[in-house]
Amino acid sequence: MRSLLFVPGDDAAKLKKACASAADALIIDLEDSVAPDQKRNARETTAAFLANDLADAPTLYLRVNEIASGELEADLHVALSDKIAGVALPKARSGDDVRQLSKLLDGAEAKLGLHLGGIGIFPIATETPQSVLAIQSYTECGDRLLALTWGAEDLAAAIGATANRQADGTYTPPFELVRSLCLFAAAAAGVQAIDTVYTDFSDPEGLRAESVRAVRDGFSSKMAIHPAQIDVINEVFTPSGEEVSRARAIVEAFEAAPGAGVLAIDGRMVDRPHLRQAENILTRARQAGRG
Ligand code: COA
Ligand code: MG
DSSP states (O other), rough: OEEEEEETOHHHHHHHHHHHHHOEEEEESSSSSGGGGGGGHHHHHHHHHHOOTTTTEEEEEEOOGGGGGOHHHHHHHHHOTTTTTEEEEOOOSSHHHHHHHHHHHHHHHHHTTTTTSSEEEEETTTTTTTHHTTGGHHHHHTBBOOOEEEEEEEEHHTTOOOOOTTSSOBHHHHHHHHHHHHHHHHHHTTTTTOOOOOOTTTTTTHHHHHHHHHHTTTTTTEEEESGGGHHHHHHSSSSOHHHHHHHHHHHHHHHHHTSEEEETTEEEEEHHHHHHHHHHHHHHHHTTTTO
């Protein structure tokens, strides 16, 4: 998974268009991109879309409304289907919210006749201050945890920040902190970290720079809000031919020297952490069809 494209769940035309994009996954949104009086319409539009033959569609995720919204049960009741691989949980407050959603999914899966536990969950783990302080709780919140992601917009509102980026486009310190916490919590939980959206969809260079930083720091993928962002994200998150060759050389060198803890390749020291990184690159390349 490299790119995940948000699509408002009340917009049938965008849902159709998104399916034809090169996104690896879609996140059909019932939350913030849907006006409060359109929530029911969004659930029904989404259900109608999911009734189509979607065999060739990207992987489908559903962003429901937050636990305390009063909308969540109806979201699951109407819009969940066997075509949904996972649920994105916004404004999560801690791992307890993931456990609560997991219980609701137990019931929904039983009703749909699906195998129990098949639908994953990825919380947006930095949209509330409570969650930032409880980030460790996501490391033990059940087997449905697919990934962790972070968000900067709701958190800015919650803490009273007037901006989350500096003049040069990089995040201010409070948002750099939660971005880093998302990476550490995901690694500690043994799941992937997904980078947040770049909202200026008419700035491909800014998107590219932010995607390059994301790969560098360990994010496995990035969310998008516009189809025009997908090619840049897919390109940056696909390991280059040169990276793949270097990674393969490291793996092969260790295979040729079983028992070795440290080796020299091209005048550089390579040890176990480098081997793990090389294996990660080869896995990402394989998943992107480039290994
Ligand atoms: N998914 C699918 N199609 C999309 C899309 C998306 N996320 N964003 C834009 N498109 C489509 C438009 O409908 C338009 O289609 P058309 O040419 O057939 O009319 C085309 O791509 C070009 O869109 P454009 O005119 O550049 O943008 P817009 O003004 O229509 O839409 C947004 C701008 C921001 C409203 C739109 O990109 C959007 O809805 N993004 C998702 C928002 C979201 O889900 N946010 C929640 C997470 S932060
Ligand atoms: Mg939001």
